[in-house]
Each structure stands twice: as structure tokens, then as C-alpha cells.
Amino acid sequence: MIRFAFAAILAALAVPALAQGAFPDRPIAMIVPFPPGGVADQTARPVAAAMEKALKQPVVLANRQGAGGAVGMAATAAARPDGYTIMTALSSISVIPEADKLFERKPAYTMDQFAPLALISSDPTVLVVNAERPWKSVAELVADAKARPGQISFSSSGVYGTLHMATEMFAHAAQVKFKHVPFNGAGPAMTALLGGHVDILASGPGVVLPQIKAGKVRALAGWGAKRLDVMPELPTFKELGFDIEFYIWAGVFAPAATPAPILETLRRAIAQGVKDPDFVAAMEKAGTPVAYLDAPEFKKFWDTDAARLAKALRAIGKVEGG
Amino acid sequence: MTETLANLALGFSVALSPQVLIYCVIGCFIGTLVGMLPGLGPLAGISLLLPVSFGLSPTVALVMLAGIYYGAMYGGSTTSILMRLPGEAASVMTCIDGHAMARQGRAGAALAIAAIGSFVAGTLSLVGLMLLAPPLASLALKFGPPEQCALLVLGLVVLAAMGGGSVLKSLAMTVLGLWLGTIGIDQMSGFFRFQFGLVELGDGIGLVPVAVGLFGIAEILASAGKPQLERPRTPAFRELWPSRREFADSAGAIGRGTVLGFLIGIIPGSAHIVASFASYGIEKRVSKTPERFGQGAIAGVAGPESANNAAACGALVPMLALGVPSGAIPAxxxxxxVVHGVAPGPTLIQDQPALFWGFVAAMYVGNLVLLAMNLPLVGVFVQLLRIPYAYLYPAILAFCVLGVYAASQSAVDLWIMAGAGAVGYGLRKAGFETAPVVLGLVLSPMLENAWRQSLAMSDGSYAVFVQRPIAAGFMLAAAVMLAWGMRRR
Known part of the structure; x- marks a missing residue:
């Protein structure tokens, strides 16, 4: 917040200089619609640092959290489209408008209010079970779930959150029903699995890997189109005959009405930034390998992903009272 | 044991290296400043300085962040005692007797005991962290939603039943707080509740504006309403130090607060705030002079302050031993x-002994640094009370407005603060205690989530709260406490 205010003050001071000189001639604010420390924040910081080098202007992070990200996303959608406000957001950007439709609410924003700039990372979720549970394979889990519908439980980061959507996608494909116990965030969801309060969990590789190594949880399958580099022995759902894919991804967006030349400059800055060795190293340390896509490819990826998520959301339907 | 000592020696060799020491001091100093500002709590302080730590080595970064965390816990007590301004929720109980002591010219003693209690609690909890982290952490995992829910109920009942006046009045205030906490987007289903078309209420009623309003603003209103403004007696320099009697009254409170705080801190689910409130209730219960609570009982400062710091330390147990956060700050x-390439997980202590033991040793050092930094400052802070109210109060008001606005940049929060101030003044006049409102507000979302998660786990059967032994024990204790509190009237 303070940094956001700082950026705003810097921006205000620079207003007289507006309209002269090439973009950018003052600091750029990058909105992160989640609190510091989460996946979005961890991705945005190295991206901002790498863009700074390319643009020769500070790129200042502003965490505008609230309402599952809707507050910051709506703020970006409504920002002046001059290239001085951009955003790093996660796949949930496609879920919130669909959920608004489902509940017949006035939407906080629509997806066509954003111009996609670049995809930075995309990690398939991994299905893990508490190591003390009997299932050794997806087939065993599905057989047991069919025998006792609604008895096997899973935790999630929240209703309609990524972890919830991924598990329901699997349940829908396998035609089984799991019991949903939602938590606030991926961390508490993992704690509940470790404590044996729930049976299964879908989460990102960065979260599950240390627990797999320690033998506390067992991985059964991954949601990617191909196997994960860090877990080469883990089968994908596609190999197992379930036609599902799910990714937790992070991308950079600008307000849709931003002029094309400015979007071009920002895109080039990101393209240059993702090659920066410091950036690659920072992302690898954080356990999220770079999966860069430039705007046109990212747009295609986003459209496909949004369609997948919309379908899963409609399959889940309204969740009344958890 | 010898192994532990050898490890600790390794830790101190890391912690006493000049670079680590410097960042430890910087962290403690920034933390103290952050804790004093009403709007900024430890979470905001750590979040703001997180990027600064990226350029440091993992050990140094963790030491600095821990220093901020601890420092903010210390700093929060200063404004609470001097101005009745809780910097964060955990300081609310300190406001009550701490500020009453300040009015009687014992601000120095209250500040000193707060610092000493925090130091003792922090140091003892570290011994607990060091020796017990792995076994305690697996025990902590047994606390699922039903146990958390039962613990929260117990926490709320302890404060209401032990509070000063009528139990019914206290319960009414608790319920008011719980209701305020349900305003905003329903975390489970995404529905808006009680927001009356105001988008700004979507994220709920913030704790900071309510706490600052109910305590700081209401206090100013109450003082201004008195025909003759009494000035707190400013103490002579030698009166700054607690008397022998005050030390004796505090010793037991510090011990009990430490154990209670540490145990509550370990439990995942951010219920740490219960520690300082429950400690106050317990101290009042065991005190030979319970009528002095609220009028400046030193045990009412010593207990909650110790519990608060011990809980902060206990909260690090699941993080270091299991790699799972027990609250927002450890997260x-x-x-x-993670940014530094250290994967926190169940094997952190084995994989990174220098990091873990260096961290533990740095916390010992940090506690010492904080004590050394805070005790000399007591004399400086007490001087603030020499400022005439005509100047001090407008300054405090400006301080409140600035802090609350800086924390959220929302004008609605300022209105909430003003409203809470007016309501708090009215409630004081009518003989209601307002601390339960704050506790209810903080715990409301956690209680609701734990409640709904429990019922989701049990397919809607309420038996889940009595079938699981730990949950049943807490529920029973809550019932006994409530019955005792009602009968006492």
C-alpha cells in the first residue's frame, strides 16, 4: 500500500511531463491482486525487476488484495489505459466473472477489459493423498470413491479457488463425488491433509514436493498435458484415460484500451526480461519454472483455459453455504 | 541434549556474526516503530520489508523478518500503555490496566514489565521451540477444524466469564463483535452479507479502525467529557522502575502467560489472539485482588504481554518443523x-541445520536486543505524558486518522473509526466492556470457517464437537467456565 502511494505520488509529480517523450517516462505501477507472499506476488516481483531493466523506469508493485482478487482486478480494469498501470494475475481471473454470472451478480469486471501481455508461468496441479491412506493409484481411489460416494474428503484453497476447481474437474471426469472442506489458501489446505482431517488434495508442485520427499503425502497423478520434469515417474490424468488438464498460471495484463504502441513496448520489455538470467534464477528458486508465451499465444492459451474453467464451474454449480 | 547444545553453539556462531547481528538490530528497530503506529501491525511491517530481504542470504533474511515480527509485538504495548491506542489486536488487553497504571503515574513500571515479560516469554518459548519443535508440531496437526472451533469458543467464553461486570453484558459485546465480523463477502460461498450496497464493506469491517475507535477515540471523548481534566502524574526518574511488590505480582503472571501463549501459538489456524485475552481472564481469576483489574493491576499487563510474545514464538513451531504456516505472518x-531457494518442509531442520539453529540463536539475541533497546526508551516515552492534554489529544487524534488511513487507504475506514469511537464512548457510559467486541470481531471469520469446515467434515452432524476428545474437552471447559461465571453474579 505504501509503495502504491509512493508510486502514485511519483506519478503525480511526473504529470506535467506527460505527452512528451517516449513511453515510459515515469514509474509504472504493477498491481498484484493478492497479498504478499503468494504465487502471484512471488511471480510479479522478479517480472517487475526484469521489466525495470528493459524499460529503464521503476516498476513498482502494489498489492491490492481482497475478494479473491476481484478488488485488484477491477482496479486494473478501471485504471487509466496509458500503460502506467499493469497487473500480474492468476488463472482465477477467468473464474470470477463466471461465478458472478452463476450468482447473477453485477460483475466486478469482464475479461474483455484486459489486454493479455504475456504468460509467465503455468504449473499443472498434482493430486496427493495423505500417506496413511490406502490408495496407491488413481484407479484404487476412484474404485473406493464409487463404493462410498461423498465419503472421501478433499481440502481446497477456497470455494471456486484453483484447488477446488481442479479436484471437481477430476471428480466430474471420474463420475465420483468427494466431500469438499474449503480453507483459506493453499497452505491451510495442506495442513489439513497432513493432519489427516481430509483425505486428498490437489495443489501446485512447489507446495506438494517437500511433503512428498518427507514421505508425508503420496502423489497419484498430475493434471498436465505431459509429465512434470520434477516428478518424471508421476503419470498424467490423460495417460490414465481422464481427458482433463488444469494449470495454475500467472500472466501479465494491461487495461484493454491501452494504445497498441504502448502494449508493444510492454510486451517487448517482458520478452527481453524473461531471458534475463537473474529472472530465470529467481523463478527457479521459487519452484515455478518459466513457461513464457507472448501475447498472441497467451491469448489462445487463456481462451482455452477460460473455456475449460467455465465448463468446470458450471459442472460444480452453486455452492450453497459451503 | 549434548547434540542440542552442539547445534546451539553452531547457531550462535551464525547469529553472532556481525552481518546477522546488524540485521537483527535493524529488524528489531523497524519492528518497534511499526508496532507503535496504530495502523501498521507486524504483518504489514514484514510484508513491506519482504522485498528488501530478497537481496540477503536466507539466514539473514529470516533473522531480520523475525526481528520485525518480535519488535512489532513489543512496540504495540507502548502506545497501548501511554495513549490507550492498541497498535494491533493483541495489545487490546494491555490497554486496560496498562493505561490505568499510566494515569496513576506508573507508566514506567507498566512499560518495563511489558518489556521484561515479553523478554522472559520470548526466551522461554525459544527453549520450548528448540527442544520440542518436532514432537509438538505433529501434535499440533491433530488440531483440525473441530478442535479449532472448540478452542475459539473457549477463548470467547473465558473473556466474557472472567470480565469485570455482568457476564450477560460481556456476552452481548462478544456477540456484537461476532456479528460485525460477518459483514462482507462470505468466504465460503462468495455472497455479500450485511454490506448495505457499500462496495467498501465487501472486505468486511477492519479490525484496526474498530480497535482504535473503541479504545483510543472513546478514551479521548471520555476524558474530554470530564469537567476537570485530571493529568496523569508524571513520575520522578527513580519511580520508573517497577517496585518490588510489582515484580512479585508479575512473576507468576509472566510464567502462566508464557506457557499458555506458547501452547496456543502452536495450534494452526491463527487463533493466537486468544492467548492475550485468555491470559487476562486467568490472571483475574487467580488474583487475590480481582477488583483491582481494570484499575491498574500489573498482572493484567504482565500476563497478556507475555502470552502474546510466547504465542508469536509458538506460531513458528509448525512453520519450522513442518513447513506449514500456522497464521498469516509465518506464511x-x-x-x-521459498524465494531464497530454501524449501520449508518437514525436513528443514535436518537439511539446513545452520539456518534453523542460527535462527533460534538469533531470536535469543533479538530478545536481548529488544530488551536493551526498550528499557532505556521507557524514560523517553514517559516524558510524552508531560504534554498537556490540550496538545496531546489533538495530536493523538491526528495520529489515529493517519495510521488508520495509511493501513487501508480507505475513507470508509475513517468513518468506521469515528463511529466505533462514538459507540465505544456510549458503551463505556452504559457500563459495557468493549474488549470482547474486538475479540469477537477478530475471531468471527475463523470461528465461522472452523464451524462450517467441521460440519462439512461430519456431513452436518454436531456430534463432531463432542466425539473428538480434544474438542470435547475444550467445549466442556467452556461450559464449566460459563456456568461458573453466571453463578458468581
């Missing part, structure tokens, strides 16, 4: 570790 610290 940010885990994020910091």
Missing part, C-alpha cells in the same frame, strides 16, 4: 524462504 516468512 509470509515461508514465502521469504
Amino acid at each position: 509470509v516468512m515461508i514465502a521469504a524462504l
